Amino acid sequence: MSPNTFLGEFEQMVLLGILQQGEEAFALEVRREIEASARRTVSRGAFYTTLDRLERKGYLEWSEAESDDPRRTGPLRRFQLTSEGLAALRAARKAFEALSRGLAGVLSEVGCATLPWAGPTRAPRRGRRACFAGSSPAARWATA
Numbered sequence: 001m002s003p004n005t006f007l008g009e010f011e012q013m014v015l016l017g018i019l020q021q022g023e024e025a026f027a028l029e030v031r032r033e034i035e036a037s038a039r040r041t042v043s044r045g046a047f048y049t050t051l052d053r054l055e056r057k058g059y060l061e062w063s064e065a066e067s068d069d070p071r072r073t074g075p076l077r078r079f080q081l082t083s084e085g086l087a088a089l090r091a092a093r094k095a096f097e098a099l100s101r102g103l104a105g106v107l108s109e110v111g112c113a114t115l116p117w118a119g120p121t122r123a124p125r126r127g128r129r130a131c132f133a134g135s136s137p138a139a140r141w142a143t144a
Contacts, residue, residue, distance in 0.1 A: 005057065007092045013038055014050050015089050018060065018079045025079045026065070027051070051079070059085030 007015070017030040020037070031042050054060045061082055064075040081089070100107060 005088065006095075007088050010046065010050055011054060011059075012089060012092055014047070014054060015059065015081055015085055018081055019089075023078070026076050027079070030079065054085065057084075057088075058082055059088055
């Protein structure tokens with residue numbers, strides 16, 4: 001894995017969807033997994049473009065499988081991560097966890113946390129508490 005090759009959010013979702021589906025990691029099942037788990041619509045074009053890009057990067061591979069469904073014609077592609085794909089996913093998770101360190105209270109739906117910064121300008125007023133109530137767009141931050 002190149003140190004400058006980072007995974008985008010949707011690329012991570014696709015790789016995670018493949019892992020979740022295991023032996024049943026066919027395109028339709030992976031798309032459905034992403035839509036159900038992430039609660040977002042996944043367009044066919046974006047999905048297949050991402051699969052192709054991840055294959056070019058060497059992060060996934062596929063093999064042909066026969067369908068048990070008589071309505072499906074032709075073989076299906078079963079996807080699986082390569083060791084490079086798993087390493088890229090682990091690196092992305094590690095980066096996310098490092099950037100999220102100390103922000104559990106801020107990132108929760110409702111809660112307060114002591115922040116290393118306070119205010120919109122990130123002024124160096126360390127140790128200020130910030131509280132967040134609710135998940136609606138109208139919800140506001142307040143410093144205590």
